[in-house]
Amino acid sequence: MRTEIFSLSPKEREQVTAALWDECRRQASSCSGCALCGVRKSVVFGEGDESSKLLFIGEGPGADEDETGRPFVGKAGQLLTQILSAAGIDRRDVYIANVVKCRPPGNRVPLPEEQAACDAYLQTQILLIKPALMVLLGATPTKWILKTTEGITKLRGRWFDWRGIAAMPMFHPSYLLRYSDDKRQGSPKHLSWIDIQEVRRQWDSIRETGRLEGVNFGG
Ligand code: SF4
Numbered sequence: 744m745r746t747e748i749f750s751l752s753p754k755e756r757e758q759v760t761a762a763l764w765d766e767c768r769r770q771a772s773s774c775s776g777c778a779l780c781g782v783r784k785s786v787v788f789g790e791g792d793e794s795s796k797l798l799f800i801g802e803g804p805g806a807d808e809d810e811t812g813r814p815f816v817g818k819a820g821q822l823l824t825q826i827l828s829a830a831g832i833d834r835r836d837v838y839i840a841n842v843v844k845c846r847p848p849g850n851r852v853p854l855p856e857e858q859a860a861c862d863a864y865l866q867t868q869i870l871l872i873k874p875a876l877m878v879l880l881g882a883t884p885t886k887w888i889l890k891t892t893e894g895i896t897k898l899r900g901r902w903f904d905w906r907g908i909a910a911m912p913m914f915h916p917s918y919l920l921r922y923s924d925d926k927r928q929g930s931p932k933h934l935s936w937i938d939i940q941e942v943r944r945q946w947d948s949i950r951e952t953g954r955l956e957g958v959n960f961g962g
Pocket residue numbers: 771774775776777778779780786843844845857860861
């Protein structure tokens with residue numbers, strides 16, 4: 744007899760979800776789906792609250808992430824943690840993943856074929872987390888997820904409907920590091936502060952009412 748996942752009890756559903764996470768992690772840990780497998784030290788799968796309503800997606804691991812196996816722990820990651828904290832978001836309460844799970848040599852942008860090879864892991868993560876909100880950090884996840892050629896400067900701070908999930912591009916923290924002293928109105932740092940506050944506002948709204956508040960998709 745076929746067992747439908749939606750006929751499972753909450754406890755059984757939890758067990759199935761945990762098993763799917765384990766299997767996804769297990770497959771990624773020994774993945775040779777693209778050439779990056781030959782140059783990585785670690786597979787940086789992702790971390791955080793696996794049932795968070797808020798998912799952050801970056802480009803790929805850098806040197807510190809490759810060393811530790813954890814996403815966003817280098818300088819850019821520390822800045823992300825600070826930005827989240829300033830907005831009242833504890834990074835342990837969100838999930839953080841990347842488009843590719845292995846470090847491209849010299850931190851180059853992952854090639855389209857590398858992004859495509861790794862996509863099944865990201866899609867599985869999104870499916871299992873079921874976020875209401877996704878923040879796309881920088882040009883690579885923005886272009887990959889939204890299938891756009893528009894630049895991040897034009898798209899940042901706007902909400903897009905991606906398969907029923909509200910997705911917002913933001914500047915990548917490594918880009919902000921280049922402008923760390925510039926806090927003027929309209930600077931990348933100032934704009935990111937506006938963006939993260941909007942993310943926080945919608946995250947609060949989702950948790951309190953189950954709905955987004957005044958979102959104008961694409962606007
Ligand atoms: S980047 Fe993704 S597809 Fe490529 S080897 Fe690593 S885990 Fe596999």
